[in-house]
Amino acid sequence: MQxxxxxxxxxxxxxxxxxxxxxxDARILSGGTDLLVQLREGRRQAKLxxxxxxxxxxxxxxxxxxxxxxxxAAASCxxxxxDPNVIKYYPGLVDGIHLIGxxxxxxxxxxxxxxxxxxxxxxxxPALIVHEAVCNITGPxxxxxxxxxxxxVAPGRNxxxxxxxxxxxxxxxxxxxxxxxxxxxxxxxxxxxxVVGAGASVILDADRKRFVAVRISLGAVAPTPLLASxxxxxxxxxSVTHQNVKEAALRAQAIAKPITDLxxxxxxRKHLVAVLVERALDKAIERAGGKYAx
Amino acid sequence: xxxxxxxxATINGEEMxxxxxxxxxxxxxxxxxxxxxxxxxxxxxxNCGACNVILDGALVNSCLVLxxxxxxxxxxxxxxxxxxxxLHALQQKFIEHAALQCGFCTPGFIVASKALLDxxxxxxxxxxxxxLAGNLCRCTGYDRIVxxxxxxxxx
Numbered sequence: 001m002q003x004x005x006x007x008x009x010x011x012x013x014x015x016x017x018x019x020x021x022x023x024x025d026a027r028i029l030s031g032g033t034d035l036l037v038q039l040r041e042g043r044r045q046a047k048l049x050x051x052x053x054x055x056x057x058x059x060x061x062x063x064x065x066x067x068x069x070x071x072x073a074a075a076s077c078x079x080x081x082x083d084p085n086v087i088k089y090y091p092g093l094v095d096g097i098h099l100i101g102x103x104x105x106x107x108x109x110x111x112x113x114x115x116x117x118x119x120x121x122x123x124x125x126p127a128l129i130v131h132e133a134v135c136n137i138t139g140p141x142x143x144x145x146x147x148x149x150x151x152x153v154a155p156g157r158n159x160x161x162x163x164x165x166x167x168x169x170x171x172x173x174x175x176x177x178x179x180x181x182x183x184x185x186x187x188x189x190x191x192x193x194x195v196v197g198a199g200a201s202v203i204l205d206a207d208r209k210r211f212v213a214v215r216i217s218l219g220a221v222a223p224t225p226l227l228a229s230x231x232x233x234x235x236x237x238x239s240v241t242h243q244n245v246k247e248a249a250l251r252a253q254a255i256a257k258p259i260t261d262l263x264x265x266x267x268x269r270k271h272l273v274a275v276l277v278e279r280a281l282d283k284a285i286e287r288a289g290g291k292y293a294x
Numbered sequence: 295x296x297x298x299x300x301x302x303a304t305i306n307g308e309e310m311x312x313x314x315x316x317x318x319x320x321x322x323x324x325x326x327x328x329x330x331x332x333x334x335x336x337x338x339x340x341n342c343g344a345c346n347v348i349l350d351g352a353l354v355n356s357c358l359v360l361x362x363x364x365x366x367x368x369x370x371x372x373x374x375x376x377x378x379x380x381l382h383a384l385q386q387k388f389i390e391h392a393a394l395q396c397g398f399c400t401p402g403f404i405v406a407s408k409a410l411l412d413x414x415x416x417x418x419x420x421x422x423x424x425x426l427a428g429n430l431c432r433c434t435g436y437d438r439i440v441x442x443x444x445x446x447x448x449x
Binding site: 001002003004005006008029031032033036037039040041049051053076078101102103104105107108189190191 | 299315316317340343354355357359363406424427428429
């Protein structure tokens with residue numbers, strides 16, 4: 001592997017200073033499951049590797065019922081998926097996050113890293129999108145926040161400027177009659193990259209028979225994970241019926257712009273979008289306590 | 295040549311010190327500096343599990359950990375699984391079930407299975423299979439490995 005210096009700062013301010021001093025030659029190390037492979041293969045270069053795992057605010061997971069969930073950018077998938085509040089209030093996030101690699105990868109990989117690597121097929125991102133999660137960024141000009149659906153800008157590229165880094169992801173507090181889910185298609189049982197991923201979240205009315213608000217997200221069918229707004233918006237105010245859910249799935253399918261690659265053809269991916277969106281909505285409705293009208 | 299860093303860590307219950315470059319993986323240091331050759335380099339990119347070690351109770355691929363990151367941490371490698379009195383039940387059951395052929399992946403499977411049983415002493419077959427999804431074996435077809443782990447859990 002290429003040579004670099006290693007530093008493990010104790011605060012976010014130190015990270016900002018270190019990034020500013022290296023003028024683009026520094027890389028943030030969280031779990032290392034992408035970065036170390038990229039450095040070893042020469043796909044990314046670094047003169048300085050900044051390990052952020054020893055900064056408490058970057059690894060903590062905190063929750064309260066008013067402000068919601070805050071996931072430190074370096075918290076591991078395992079820590080997130082075994083957090084009692086995440087399990088109880090955000091099962092739709094667990095759906096996506098627990099799919100990232102096997103046990104060994106879960107021990108180390110972070111959701112922050114999954115976001116920053118900006119893969120179109122990243123499993124955590126569609127799940128975060130339907131939860132209206134926000135990326136919190138710190139840099140030389142201070143702090144700013146970007147909705148997750150705007151964070152990825154191209155395959156492998158995110159919206160951060162030089163000198164900025166991701167500190168946390170925040171997820172709003174769970175609302176009444178809310179449910180969310182994520183699922184993907186892979187041609188085997190474990191350890192693969194999504195051919196297509198689909199997320200859905202619903203807020204139902206007090207009777208749980210009508211949609212108040214719906215978000216649908218798609219992975220691996222465009223250069224970045226997508227918020228399929230027209231498909232979700234279609235359901236707002238409509239009754240919880242199979243016909244409406246199928247129509248929303250077809251609208252999501254119309255938004256998908258997949259390519260053909262070694263994991264699947266564009267045609268197959270298009271087909272999968274409709275199937276997976278319908279299933280994701282089913283699960284989100286079930287978690288929200290909703291029932292289909294016959 | 296970058297400066298070498300001095301690292302102290304507990305490896306298989308023993309405090310060890312070594313010098314390493316920041317770019318060196320834990321796997322590289324275990325094998326080439328510390329002479330612990332049990333962890334294997336298979337893919338060197340986190341797919342095969344042959345280099346598995348337990349880091350503060352968590353199963354990790356040592357090829358994806360920098361050696362400088364383990365300052366003050368606790369590591370168990372395959373060399374730390376057996377006791378002075380004999381083989382660990384997992385090792386014994388791997389032999390009894392012939393759960394290996396070439397053996398290259400075996401240290402990783404044993405360490406991964408140890409982490410499973412530490413975490414879940416009575417796993418179902420499905421739980422064993424899901425847990426071991428990050429370990430690749432090109433010889434056995436996995437059935438014998440899964441049977442050996444289930445048998446070790448029972449014993």
